Amino acid sequence: MPDGSPLRPARSLSLVVLALILAVPGWAQASDSSDHQQQARELAALIEAAEYREAEDRLRRILVNHPEHPLYLSLLGYHHLKVARLPESEMALRQALETRPREPGWLKLLSSALLGQGRRREGLEVLDRAIAITPLASFRVDKAISLRETGELADAERELRAALAREPDHAEAHRVLGELLAERGDHGRAFDHLTRSVELDPTDVEARFRLASSLLALDRDDEAMTTFWSVLRRAPGHAATLQQLGRQLLKSGQAEQGRQMLQAFRELTDLGDRIGNLERVVRDRPRNVGRRLELADLLMEARRPADAVRHYEIARASEPENPSLEAALRQARELATAATQVEAP
């Protein structure tokens, strides 16, 4: 059983929030004093840098003196969201919104907290309020992903098209729309959107994999193979790509190579299943540090350092003095950085 949709919304959150911090009234608006604005920016930066423990400590200290300050409550909500403490996140964000009910960024965060708790109707209602105030493409992408999970495909497509009408160069909107179209068998139009998505964000391996799959569906096998290989260069542990490449090798008569690649895929997928199991455990019990570290280690084994970094960082928020954790995090960061520096074709 999967953790959720292959159309994962995780990419959008940080980018959106950063955009909100910098460009949208919310965390630091004109009515806030310059001190508050500065503090808020620093705290947001800490959270973005996954310095969760420090961010929470500072926030709690500030909130002792400003217990109802919506700016800090919203940041606390954001922090809790990032470390998967969803009910606490919801509570803090609702408190913040009592004072400023029309902050689109906070509404967006609240919707994420609600959707993460399986409260889709509420989550989508809140997201709609955010969209009504500021129809950012990323808001609509998140809504489309949720709609798609419950089978409301036409509505999902409508949201994505609206997102692209507002922000024609939104890479994730292109990717998700490309995936939706591919699922309908419309590989021609899917190809267009996936190509654009890869152009806009060459580091997105999922978009690249989908693009390769669309090429395959369009019987452009050579280009598909080239693109699959480019996925593998960026993400050596991309199991689905190994499977597709193995199959193509078999089809082209390279039986032994194909079999070897499929065998590697099989072993990696077994690892992936173990990862999936642990992801479920961590999702259900987000404060279980031991299991989270186990998950991060497996992600490293699966050559997914960027995902490992995220879990090491969340774990570090609970165990800031753990030296082996610090070393593991450092190594994961180095590998993740190296992975993003692969040259674009």
Add this chain to the structure above:
Amino acid sequence: MTDSNRFVRLGLVAVLVLTGCSRTSPPESAPSDEPPSSRLFVERSAELGIEFVHVHGGSGKRYLPETMGAGGCALDHDADGRMDLYLVQSGALPGTDGSGGGARNRLFANRGDDGFVDVTVGARVGDDGYGMGATCDDHDGDGDVDIYLSNFGPNVLLENDGSGTFSDVTDRAGVGDPRWSSSAAFLDADGDGQLDLHVVNYLEFTVATHRDCVLRGVTAYCHPDAYSMAPDTFYRGLGGGRYEEATVAAGLVDTTGKGLGIVVGDIDDDGDPDVYVANDSTPNFLHRNDGTGRFEEIGWLVGVGYNADGETEAGMGTDMGDVNADGHPDLFVTNLDREANALYLGGPELFSFATRSSGLQGPSFPMLGFGTDLLDLDNDGDLDLFVTNGHVMDNIAETDDGFSHAQRAQVFLNDAGRFTELAADRLGAPASPIVGRGTITTDLDDDGRLDVVVTCNDGPVRVFQNTAEDAGAWIGFSLVGTTGHASALGARVTVETAGRRLTEERRSGSSYQTSQDPRLHFGLGDAQVAERVTVRWPGGAEQVFADLACCRYYRLVEGEEPR
């Protein structure tokens, strides 16, 4: 042939006793402003007297077996030419204080115009094990149908004495697998004329090892990953109705999946039966038979073990058929919600991932599929798709309000290999949400329009009568082998007419915890004659028949003319 309208007549005098699968919230009736004939299916269980309510015996602890059953089968237990129904019961889970103690499986005999009669006691088939599935076939080749029960606990083989009365011969036969079994299928793996038996087992679960699982603060049925997988079992037929356990000897060394569904067929067209197993959150298995009854697991290699994204899925039910009429059998697997059901198109060597290109990805993504059948519902000459849905978590709405426990069934009509979901107002009764588990395809009134019986978890069975007004012509065959096993399992029938070539295979056990009407059914569209009918009998002998008139069932005995 019996009167195809008799179900409607019966409805005039019947008392509606049970109308839905959900005990607490009866399903909505189909839209009343449409004449019944405009809908594909009408629900007839009460009118027909098939009053059966599955009880899972839940004690509130949410033991996993509670939510997984149960199925049943279509069979002609008394050889009167009419399809009867055997329905599997669960009851109180042994070792718990759950309700439903004393609940038993039940057999409903088809009495034609008089509906169905419960003959469980007289037929001595009221097994009271914690039931999951039933596979019904002539295991000992004596010309009558027997019943193999997959239980949570020891499995049971009920042998028919020819009069429609059964005896428990499990110990003598040696097939009482004690594990948690889900589905099973008979096959003649080594072509020796004795049926073998493949039993699909799920998890190493006991009440003592039950774990309390919590999802988003709510007590929930555990994910299967909470338990170890249980290996499948292969029994080699020895003759005389006896078997020996031969799992490893048959090369089935990689059987440690979390198996739920099975389908058997000659996937590589080499004349022997291969076995496909749908596993829950572990890779699906394709056991290729080398012709001697030894198997090699090749699902991962030929592209039916994982989905196109390289992921294992939560395989539940499965079926096999040639959906694009290219001569290669295809495989279909139902999966969890937020996974699409999977369609794998067969090819000369590799399967291709066709879930997306066939149009099945989007409509199946939010549904949790269980039983499924590839069948020609409108008799237009291609295989449509029936999927019954229903969540495993009774409280799913508490943890994710975008999903529900009871879900509508789905019918997908096939147009040259691309599927389109039939709208609810055309589908009729199956559009009402139920907690579906097994699907039993049969033709209860012998009108050539395939009916579907859906078993439900902790709720009443639904009998969906096919009332398609615009259905095409059809032809059907029951097969009797004479050189191999009498059941003719593995026989392949090809019908050629009006430029089309349709192939079906006689198989035992498919979908989820069920086995289907043993007769092979073909839609002929506008053609009134099957121009050429070729039967490849187990063992390889072929018979060809020309210009068989449509719209009736033929009895084909190997080496004889059709009757």
